[in-house]
Each structure stands twice: as C-alpha cells, then as structure tokens.
Amino acid sequence: MIRISMSLPKEVLTEFDEVLEKRGYNSRSKGIRDALKDYILRYQWMNEMEGERIGILAVIYDHGYTGVMEDLTDIQHDFREYISAVMHIHMTKKYCLEVITLKGNIKYIRDLTEKIMSLKGVEHAKLTTTDLKE
Numbered sequence: 659m660i661r662i663s664m665s666l667p668k669e670v671l672t673e674f675d676e677v678l679e680k681r682g683y684n685s686r687s688k689g690i691r692d693a694l695k696d697y698i699l700r701y702q703w704m705n706e707m708e709g710e711r712i713g714i715l716a717v718i719y720d721h722g723y724t725g726v727m728e729d730l731t732d733i734q735h736d737f738r739e740y741i742s743a744v745m746h747i748h749m750t751k752k753y754c755l756e757v758i759t760l761k762g763n764i765k766y767i768r769d770l771t772e773k774i775m776s777l778k779g780v781e782h783a784k785l786t787t788t789d790l791k792e
C-alpha cells in the first residue's frame with residue numbers, strides 16, 4: 659500500500675462521504691479504492707469497444723466557468739461529422755445539460771468523449787453507446 663494525499667472541493671468530499679455512509683462503508687480509503695477501480699474499469703470497457711456505434715453523451719457543466727462553452731463548441735465543431743443532434747437544457751441557474759447524439763466509429767466517439775470529459779468546468783460526462791444492428 660502507498661499513501662497519497664490529494665486536494666479536492668469540500669462539497670465533493672461531503673457528497674462522497676454521504677454515498678459511502680448510505681452504502682454502508684465505514685472506511686473512506688476503501689471507498690476511494692473502489693471508486694478508482696470503477697473509474698479504471700469504465701475506461702477499459704470504453705477502450706474495448708470497436709466499430710460503428712450510435713451513442714449519447716450527456717454532459718453537465720457550469721456555464722459560468724471561463725471558456726468552457728467556447729471549448730465545448732470548438733470540440734463539437736471538430737467532430738461535427740459524428741454528431742447527429744445536440745440538445746441543450748438550462749438545468750439550474752448554474753448548470754447546463756447538453757445531450758449529444760453521436761454516430762460513427764467508436765474511436766471518434768471515444769475521442770470526443772475524452773476531450774469533453776477532461777475540460778475544466780465540466781462536472782460530469784457520461785457516454786452510452788450501442789452497436790449499429792443492420
């Protein structure tokens with residue numbers, strides 16, 4: 659075992675602790691280990707997919723975060739040939755939800771997802787895909 663220290667927003671830790679309590683965890687370290695494993699598994703699962711797929715990417719972001727809207731727009735323009743439609747919902751005063759429907763080779767869908775997911779100001783990005791049955 660290796661010990662690490664990290665900093666994160668207080669509200670994230672509060673929410674995380676609440677989830678852990680509801681799930682019956684009595685160790686925060688175990689919760690963090692499980693969350694990290696889940697993150698790794700999800701990435702591996704996403705990387706194992708191949709071929710043409712159709713997908714939905716749901717993105718929640720803070721529209722007040724400097725530059726995030728411009729970055730999201732730039733990325734979507736770069737991937738315009740794989741984007742069928744985009745729906746924007748002004749979710750709360752602070753947050754927007756963007757639902758992007760995608761179609762094409764999973765490598766481009768994945769690439770777009772990774773780029774959006776790693777943007778500062780993006781709180782959450784979740785991709786769901788299915789293969790194109792003929």
Ligand code: NI
Pocket residue numbers: 721746747748749753754755
């Ligand atoms: Ni909005």
